[in-house]
Amino acid sequence: xxxxxxxxxxxxxxxxxxxxxxxxxxxxxxxxxxxxxxxxxxxxxxxxxxxxxxxxxxxxxxxxxxxxxxxxxxxxxxxxxxxxxxxxxxxxxxxxxxxxxxxxxxxxxxxxxxxxxxxxxxxxxxxxxxxxxxxxxxxxxxxxxxxxxxxxxxxxxxxxxxxxxxxxxxxxxxxxxxxxxxxxxxxxxxxxxxxxxxxxxxxxxxxxxxxxxxxxxxxxxxxxxxxxxxxxxxxxxxxxxxxxxxxxxxxxxxxxxxxxxxxxxxxxxxxxxxxxxxxxxxxxxxxxxxxxxxxxxxxxxxxxxxxxxxxxxxxxxxxxxxxxxxxxxxxxxxxxxxxxxxxxxxxxxxxxxxxxxxxxxxxxxxxxxxxxxxxxxxxxxxxxxxxxxxxxxxxxxxxxxxxxxxxxxxxxxxxxxxxxxxxxxxxxxxxxxxxxxxxxxxxxxxxxxxxxxxxxxxxxxxxxxxxxxxxxxxxxxxxxxxxxxxxxxxxxxxxxxxxxxxxxxxxxxxxxxxxxxxxxxxxxxxxxxxxxxxxxxxxxxxxxxxxxxxxxxxxxxxxxxxxxxxxxxxxxxxxxxxxxxxxxxxxxxxxxxxxxxxxxxxxxxxxxxxxxxxxxxxxxxxxxxxxxxxxxxxxxxxxxxxxxxxxxxxxxxxxxxxxxxxxxxxxxxxxxxxxxxxxxxxxxxxxxxxxxxxxxxxxxxxxxxxxxxxxxxxxxxxxxxxxxxxxxxxxxxxxxxxxxxxxxxxxxxx
Numbered sequence: 149x150x151x152x153x154x155x156x157x158x159x160x161x162x163x164x165x166x167x168x169x170x171x172x173x174x175x176x177x178x179x180x181x182x183x184x185x186x187x188x189x190x191x192x193x194x195x196x197x198x199x200x201x202x203x204x205x206x207x208x209x210x211x212x213x214x215x216x217x218x219x220x221x222x223x224x225x226x227x228x229x230x231x232x233x234x235x236x237x238x239x240x241x242x243x244x245x246x247x248x249x250x251x252x253x254x255x256x257x258x259x260x261x262x263x264x265x266x267x268x269x270x271x272x273x274x275x276x277x278x279x280x281x282x283x284x285x286x287x288x289x290x291x292x293x294x295x296x297x298x299x300x301x302x303x304x305x306x307x308x309x310x311x312x313x314x315x316x317x318x319x320x321x322x323x324x325x326x327x328x329x330x331x332x333x334x335x336x337x338x339x340x341x342x343x344x345x346x347x348x349x350x351x352x353x354x355x356x357x358x359x360x361x362x363x364x365x366x367x368x369x370x371x372x373x374x375x376x377x378x379x380x381x382x383x384x385x386x387x388x389x390x391x392x393x394x395x396x397x398x399x400x401x402x403x404x405x406x407x408x409x410x411x412x413x414x415x416x417x418x419x420x421x422x423x424x425x426x427x428x429x430x431x432x433x434x435x436x437x438x439x440x441x442x443x444x445x446x447x448x449x450x451x452x453x454x455x456x457x458x459x460x461x462x463x464x465x466x467x468x469x470x471x472x473x474x475x476x477x478x479x480x481x482x483x484x485x486x487x488x489x490x491x492x493x494x495x496x497x498x499x500x501x502x503x504x505x506x507x508x509x510x511x512x513x514x515x516x517x518x519x520x521x522x523x524x525x526x527x528x529x530x531x532x533x534x535x536x537x538x539x540x541x542x543x544x545x546x547x548x549x550x551x552x553x554x555x556x557x558x559x560x561x562x563x564x565x566x567x568x569x570x571x572x573x574x575x576x577x578x579x580x581x582x583x584x585x586x587x588x589x590x591x592x593x594x595x596x597x598x599x600x601x602x603x604x605x606x607x608x609x610x611x612x613x614x615x616x617x618x619x620x621x622x623x624x625x626x627x628x629x630x631x632x633x634x635x636x637x638x639x640x641x642x643x644x645x646x647x648x649x650x651x652x653x654x655x656x657x658x659x660x661x662x663x664x665x666x667x668x669x670x671x672x673x674x675x676x677x678x679x680x681x682x683x684x685x686x687x688x689x690x691x692x693x694x695x696x697x698x699x700x701x702x703x704x705x706x707x708x709x710x711x712x713x714x715x716x717x718x719x720x721x722x723x724x725x726x727x728x729x730x731x732x733x734x735x736x737x738x739x740x741x742x743x744x745x746x747x748x749x750x751x752x753x754x755x756x757x758x759x760x761x762x763x764x765x766x767x768x769x770x771x772x773x774x775x776x777x778x779x780x781x782x783x784x785x786x787x788x789x790x791x792x793x794x795x796x797x798x799x800x801x802x803x804x805x806x807x808x809x810x811x812x813x814x815x816x817x818x819x820x821x822x823x824x825x826x827x828x829x830x831x832x833x834x835x836x837x838x839x840x841x842x843x844x845x846x847x848x849x850x851x852x853x854x855x856x857x858x859x860x861x862x863x864x865x866x867x868x869x870x871x872x873x874x875x876x877x878x879x880x881x882x883x884x885x886x887x888x889x890x891x892x893x894x895x896x897x898x
Contacts (some may be wrong), residue, residue: 201344201434202285202322202365203228203256205350211254211283212238214266218256218285228256235265242276248482252279252355260309263300274315274360281361283353289369304366305334317359322347323366357358364483369432379660385778386432386449394758395442395750399870399878400588400852402438409580411435413591416535417693417703419588425453426771427626428487428579435443436781437795441755444768445779445797452773454624459683464669465676468641468695473506477530478644479541480637482630484552484560485579486523489630492657494525496634499656500649507533511540522556529644533559541565548642551601551631555580556614558597569606571642573633576614588869611636613674613681619667621688628660628667635671647672655835689770697720697728697737699857704744710757711748714814723840726847733788735859739843742865746836750871752823755782760803778803783872785826828876835879839865857893861886 150170158166185321203221205211211228213219214237223440232239240257245253259265260285262696270282286307290298302310304321320340323329329341342350343368354361368382376382391402391412398421403411414423422442424435436443470795471478480497484490494510501508506529511691513524526541546565551557551574566572576594584590602610613636619629631654637643638650654664674680695701701724708717750752758764759780766787768776783795815821823829846858864882868875 154594157194187599199369201347202283204347205254206348206355209252209254209351209355210250211256212241214256214258215260216256216258216261218258221256234261235268237261237266237269238273238278238280238282239269239640241278241280242272245278252281254281254283254351257282259284259288260290260298262307263298263302264582267314270316270360270362271313271314278360281351281363283363286366287369287372288362289372303332303334304329304364305332305336307338307364309334311362315364318354318357319362320354320802321364321366322350325366329366367864370432374430374487384449384456386447387431387433388422388426388446388448388451389429389431389433389435390444390446391422391424392442392444392498392758392767393423394418394761394763394764395755396421396440397750397869397871397875398422398588399440399874400585401870401874402435402439402443403588404892405437406432406435407585408432408435409584412580413584415691415693417691420591425579427620432456433889438877439783439795439870439874441759441780441782441871443761443781444759445781446768446772447777447779448772450772451624452769452771454621457622457684457687459680460670460673460845461677464647465639465672467647468639470646471644473529474646475530476508476527477536478548478642479565480527480540480548480550480643481546481562481565482525482527482550482552483556483559484575484630486521486524486554489627490523490525490552493552493630493634496650496657497527497529497643497645498655499653500645501529502644503649503652506531506645507536509533509536509539512566513540516568520561522561524556524561544568546570548637549573550630550633550637551575551634554594554597555581555592558600563601563604566604568882569609570639571640572601572605573636573640574601574610574612575615575629575633576612577614577629611640611675614685617688618674618681618684619686622670623663623667625663627664631664631667632671632674635668636675638668639672639675648758669736696739697724697733699726700737700740704740708744708748711754712816712834716747720744723843723847727843728849730847732855735855735862738859738862742862743839743843745865745868746832746839749832749836751829751832753809753813753816753817756806760807760810768810780806785823785828814826828872831876831879835865835868837885852895852896853893857889858894861889861893 150166160452172744203218203226205212205227209227211221212220213228213231215231215234217233222231230240237257238253241253241255255269257269262270266284273280277755284307286304308319308321318338318465319336320342321329321335322342322344324344326341326343329335335688336555343366347365350363354363373382377384390410393416398413398419402422408430410425410428412425412575413420415421432537433445436445482490482493491512494512498510500507509528511526513522513526526539528536528541530536543564544567546567547570549557549562549566549570549572551562551572554574554576555578556562557572557574576598578592578594578597580592598610598612601612615632616626617627620626634650638645638647645651650668651665654668655661657664694703701721705717705721708720720743723743727735727739751757768778777800779800780798781795782802817824817833839853842861846853846855864886868878868882870878
């Protein structure tokens, strides 16, 4: 319609208004589609998942998918194609190999599938004389559906002997614990054992070998490790990973290295950085391989216990009026993310109903929830079982939605179940989706998701709170958020079960009984006292971000004094203040933010200062306690050439050299600076100087330049993040983009 109007002979001012309205509508439509896309949560390999490593491919290689949780590799567009039934892994290659130039293919195969019938596929591949490598993941569990024991279990040694008897050309073992494999007796002859860090080189060698080869990847399922640790059935490493957010630049390399969603975005005064969710961390430690010095290992098993919040009344609040079960059941939907206790919530209500002699039907829709995907628990409660006509809650028949995750609660699957007068209790805190692994600037549009929920409910029927943050602040662990939500739902009078029955069900469950009961009680108080949540949130430390240009200049100038000296900070202040006099406010704000970024590049002096500073020490003590030993994960340039350096672990003794180095920042960029000749430092200096020259040029005669193009150039440093080769690659891309934009920067004068 707007396009038709613009063809008319209209005043230019009216045409401009129409174009502006169209642009706003396009942005709104784009954001709306983004909300809908995010609400359909995609699965991913869970934190520390061996599938993430075992399905990785060397450049130029392709793989065939099997069945099991490594099927997710097909969804990630990383070179794995198709899937098949159990026992059919790689069978299609027997026919397809004659019609392609592909010389070799990898095939994913889980240990449970191998024991079931997958070894038959290997047998036929050998008989067909194919060139392929079976990557057998030995992860010690049926990982996708709950970590059950594998039937027909073979040891690693037995597996190698069986493959050898089948006539395999060559087989290797790749593992995160080579010493344990070396100690195992009975491994077939000529089997080579490698650490998982050598996976890429091993795969490159295997694809050059004719015939059928096997790579046995030995690593216990990460989710199963965490479950066993809770039951004291698996060794719990007395270490935790922590990210120094002052050093972190939010480049996302740690997420790419680990494929781990326990690495979460966190807002700071300097923008979005990264933090470790200690509640969900599987202690795989692959994230430290991200090329960044912000990671430290804290030698402790436990988190610091939070101080007891004294604002919650003792005992229980006044009991609500519970709903009556007449001739129709009450239907409850709990939606959240796998591994956070969604299924447990349904099981507790089912047991409580059983204790009261009531009928209960529960259906858990887990799917790929074991890998961080969506999980729903459909709960139906009635006086008699024949009153429940279907296992799954029908569309438009849900009385209560407990949204343990805002993204899941806002999905079409959840919204389609709601009655017009349904009650919704939702957690405003959402865990990242798999999109965060690919997009480092991903964020959850919580406000839009809550509005979407509110649009499907009657006024006053929706309650939303940041329950994850509340659980962490009061109980020290985000895992108790679902119990808090359950308590809120019960106190709201939406669950037709006695509180005593739910308490007994929690006791019968036998896991962290006291903490779960306390979480349920806190949820009851949160619903009965609307101001309690505000009082708890007020006790959570927050980082205040500058809100005005003046505050931004003061904040960044003070930081540059600490970074180097007063003269350096004055140079920054002068440039930004000059820009403020002649440039639009938005462009000036961009320059103020990005000029600081290019000036405060994190060299060896700055990293040493931030790793030994008081603020970092306080952040460690706040989360873990005092007097703890740290291990630093660094990549000194003396250990290799640019692009080939690997990070190494350094003990707490490294703190002393770093403290000395941090006091030598006056050497920066002088002829005595031992780091100034590095290629990385020289490129950072040139990048900063080019940006400063650009700002001076725009300030000198803004009327001669297209300020929209100038805004795009001014924003480019936001894309140049990270350290070492990660930052250099990003800088090369930004420089190329700068050169392209420069063609349209200067206005053409007649």
